[in-house]
Amino acid sequence: MNILYDSVLDGPLPNVDKAALLAALRAALPDLAIVHRSEDLKPYECDGLSAYRTMPLLVVLPERMEQVQTLLRLCHQRGVPVVARGAGTGLSGGALPLSQGILLVMARFNRILEINPQGRYARVQPGVRNLAISQAAAPHGLYYAPDPSSQIACSIGGNVAENAGGVHCLKYGLTVHNLLKIEILTIEGEQLVLGSDALDSPGFDLLALFTGSEGMLGIVTEVTVKLLPKPQVARVLLASFENAQDAGRAVAEIIKAGIIPGGLEMMDNLAIRAAEDFIHAGYPVDAAAILLCELDGVEADVQEDCERVEALLMAAGAREVRLACDEAERMRFWAGRKNAFPAVGRLSPDYYCMDGTIPRRELPRVLQGIQALSGAFGLRVANVFHAGDGNLHPLILFDANLPGELERAEVVGGKILELCVAVGGSITGEHGVGREKINQMCAQFNRDEISLFHAIKAAFDPLGLLNPGKNIPTLQRCAEFGALHVHHGQLPFPDLERF
């Protein structure tokens, strides 16, 4: 099932002398933890997108900024590619190693440096887990808002690299909206501060540029995140629908009514059954779709919104609306949703989790398209998504041991993303491009836009040593892929109707 690195990089690989590199590393950094034997390297051969695997040349686990700095300078001098990795939970293969490159694991940078309740920020090292920040801030009544499903495990450095989201991003924004400042090292070992503790930072907005840049521009060594006051109350409504179209319409109605839920999530029947089987969340297993709508804020406000949302859900055709009767039930409702991916994983030896975004109004049509693709290619697809954001997560089930299934799954995934682009959406919501969606970037952007990405990459990393082959395709790759540019709905609709 290995996908070779060479096919990723879009070009010839430099041939790195492993023994010489190892010797040079040991000479320059006697304290640095280095993994170099094949059997020890095995656990690092993939990130959360396990369909793609490559054995890294070497893995290093530094503990101090100065070690990273020396390492980067050495790689820069020798022209050795570097892939940074946090907890390795990413779902687009952004931390997929290179067979001729170093995997730089930042997991040991795991200290919380400061929790400042007055300034409402936390200053942490990049290897700190997402949830650990909220736990450390909890005594002050504060928390860090973005909550990817992997928040128990994923690290904040990885969140910055992928501009991670979560079920509460509808109201509270993605990672980029919740950062104040980061410190980075460039491939040349220069230390830069992007953003500031203050409202605005002059010059170009490099903090936002860096967020979501997938390890291609530099290595994060420190992160200052905003903390928010915990809402007084949070309530969750669970609505069941006889068909997914009605659920899609309900989402549009809630948003149109001027309500901004803390979270607004949708799951289809396959996902409902899988989650219920795994977590026993109390989901109605015969519903075609459910919506989970969380409302948070002060008591009176939440009370009023709950009533309004319930009325809107019923009007849109909900069969039943249930309010989580206590905090334990609320947590159970969310546990089902947050564990939907592993739950679906139990149905099938392998699955692909896609991540695309569409305008909310296109929900019903895109759901139909996904269903048609599923039928045409003979692969089951479960749908779990941040409906309020229009952020889809189709889970394509397949068995990599059956010849051709992986390839078919890849084709279906790609076609779903192109469908997102065609209706005016985008090929990512919160998982990044990584290795997985590199071809679909050619559908999202035109030649000039991709050239501009390369020029920006070159401004930070002229030799192209940081995470090559991810995120931004070469123009040559796009040409080979067919240069299918379907920018913002320009794909002819007759073609689309086929799905």
Next chain:
Amino acid sequence: MNILYDSVLDGPLPNVDKAALLAALRAALPDLAIVHRSEDLKPYECDGLSAYRTMPLLVVLPERMEQVQTLLRLCHQRGVPVVARGAGTGLSGGALPLSQGILLVMARFNRILEINPQGRYARVQPGVRNLAISQAAAPHGLYYAPDPSSQIACSIGGNVAENAGGVHCLKYGLTVHNLLKIEILTIEGEQLVLGSDALDSPGFDLLALFTGSEGMLGIVTEVTVKLLPKPQVARVLLASFENAQDAGRAVAEIIKAGIIPGGLEMMDNLAIRAAEDFIHAGYPVDAAAILLCELDGVEADVQEDCERVEALLMAAGAREVRLACDEAERMRFWAGRKNAFPAVGRLSPDYYCMDGTIPRRELPRVLQGIQALSGAFGLRVANVFHAGDGNLHPLILFDANLPGELERAEVVGGKILELCVAVGGSITGEHGVGREKINQMCAQFNRDEISLFHAIKAAFDPLGLLNPGKNIPTLQRCAEFGALHVHHGQLPFPDLERF
């Protein structure tokens, strides 16, 4: 009082043949409105920062995207610098013309293209006025949140260029947080789409990079902004204080209590008296400082927050707290604040409006520093600021006709900004760097950071034709300025104590 363009550009000017350029423009664009006679060019010699004036070589007022495209290509071919301008209300001289360049006025791009209540966005041309967007969205119960004081006049294209703020940015963010998508033209005439209608856009975050780039990376030709539901109610509290330190402390207490006001503004005695004299807002003219605190949301929530904020204000030492008794009084309270700049302008022939940001905890100390600088240089300073954000707007009063006063005002302004940087803040809040703060960029950033800005500039505009001499200083300029790098509080504090 003219400050010559040559001193701004940091380098030798290209010598442009005006007659030949005019002929070429007329040949390529027979329909283009061109201003070329000295007497007609006069109104364009400055923007909202009137202390700096330069007569542009030519002014063009295109009406169609294709005209802008052809114009840019022609300038690119001939190496002619281009400065873009919206309504010309900017306060940092970002749209200051060049004596050897074209001033590209985008005012005629003034159509609202789409108001979409379901998608909660507005698609507009760049010359549309900020307030006009909210007016067009009002029938749907929606509005555009960022509200610079100049919102009646300023254009959304200029807001994008400067990443404009306003009194409600504490809760609702700056321009960058309220954009979905922009269309731009590069200096080579390429049309690019940055951002998307969807939640996230893959690749590097060029939308955020472009926002606040002050016309140095490209020309905005279309803007899609987010619309928010209008809060059900908004109430304003006015608190008077015997001394500014107490007011500063009250700000910190409100934020610490987990309340996020819609706006939290502070004015000192000089500003209070000026505004009261001009607007008759009902301000207490004998107070050392006032705070205006707006709370918005649903009725019950606002009611509760009003009571909590009032208690916090009294505990912090407020002499009196008044709740605006009706909508008319609320609008009057805000009118005083929003007209504070022109009001202060009536006290003095000229004034400099500075714009820096500091951590909130440093408010009392920085206020003392500003007072000391005011005394030392013999220039009155009025303070008006977005206190919740720590965004200061010291207004330095001077008379440009008195020899040396402009220069002294510039020195005081510069020192105030350096003070902001030294306490861990930044030299901008919402006005941009422009021409005004170009030297202070050398205090904010180090050599590597400024080099990176130049590399990014070169990725978009390798010939450096777009708004040269603004925003990002050359390293040579920084060397001449003394390369005073006081990055994030590293300026030795003994030095600071002198103020």
